[in-house]
Amino acid sequence: MxxxxxxxxxxxxxxxxxxxxxxxxxxxxxxxxxxxxxxxxxxxxxxxxxxxxxxxxxxxxxxxxxxxxxxxxxxxxxxxxxxxxxxxxxxxxxxxxxxxxxxxxxxxxxxxxxxxDSYIMVNDRAIVHSDFLSLGRETTHTWNDVEKITVGYTLGDEYSDLFAGSYILQFSDGSDLEIWSGGGMGVSDLKVIDTLALKRKIPFIIQTPLSPDALDTLKTGNWSPEDQQFLTNLYQRR
Structure with missing residues (x-):
């Protein structure tokens, strides 16, 4: 062959x-x-x-x-x-x-x-927000206008370790502004803003306490031990 x-x-x-x-x-x-x-x-x-x-x-x-x-x-x-x-x-x-x-x-x-024209700016006196549809106009609230702060979070699905936190400023005129996820804040920036809120003794409400899955996500996420501790304390604040 x-x-x-x-x-x-x-x-x-x-x-x-x-x-x-x-x-x-x-x-x-x-x-x-x-x-x-x-x-x-x-x-x-x-x-x-x-x-x-x-x-x-x-x-x-x-x-x-x-x-x-x-x-x-x-x-x-x-x-x-x-x-x-x-x-x-x-x-x-x-x-x-x-x-x-x-x-x-x-x-x-x-x-x-x-x-x-859509942005957020925070200083030690006021919170300035330019909404997406308010071209050329800013909304300014002083820290004295903040009646309370509400924190919550959402988790990703079973295939994702996403932890999306919310830090909502409730103003005396009935409006509110979420500044954590919506504002693109990292944990270090949130610490600075939260310190301002604590100094002013603004009432604090936990909208969504940390679940066991949320705690596991915080422990396994890409946060430093200091950031993990800050977030854990934030959602357990009284």
Whole structure:
């Protein structure tokens, strides 16, 4: 019985060049798609640093409520749409692309302005919040306006160790503001704000006591022992 052996043919230089050109084109397309998204996220923080008056802020951050998150997603989708049009038609056609797609362009500019104007700022005198839909307007409450503070949390599912805490300031005018998860605070920032609240002896309410699962999540999370102890004490405060 005759057996045949496969003879490996050398790869031609033309095949190698075509492969390199294809890989380079794919890499360029990925850069074109993802780099503007990264620049968009960084530009929001950079522009807020420039245009927003800090007024001696102990904490400042873009606000992350549901409206702002939804706007971010929609803005990124619109950005990807324009990038696709540029890749499809060529960068030299950018004027024609923008003129033909002016409605989504207007929506994208408006969303960017609303996201840029959504932030929270806390100092030792007041809490300043610019809501997503209040373009150009700030809401300011002094610490004397805070009637009570309510803390709670939510946990992730069985496949996730997510612990999302809430620290809600209840104001005398009936409004409230969640400043922990919505304000993008880390535990170190929350300690500073909580110290201010303790000095002013603001009434404190535990909305959701720590469950055994929550305690396990705190112990196994990416917190330092000091942060774990602070969070445990926070939810056991009387």
């Amino acid at each position: 005759e057996t045949r052996q496969k003879v490996l043919q050398p790869v031609s230089p033309n095949h190698i060049r075509r492969w390199i050109r294809g890989a380079g084109s794919a890499l360029w397309n990925l850069i074109v798609l993802f780099l503007p998204v990264a620049l968009l996220i960084q530009s929001v923080h950079f522009l807020q640093e420039i245009f927003v008056q800090r007024q001696g802020a102990l904490y400042f951050h873009a606000y992350r409520d549901g409206d702002t998150r939804s706007a971010y997603v929609l803005l990124i989708l619109l950005l990807v749409f324009f990038q696709y049009q540029l890749l499809k038609n060529g960068f030299r056609q950018w004027r024609r692309i923008l003129s033909r797609n002016w409605p989504p362009l207007v929506v994208a500019i408006l969303l960017f302005a609303l996201i840029l």
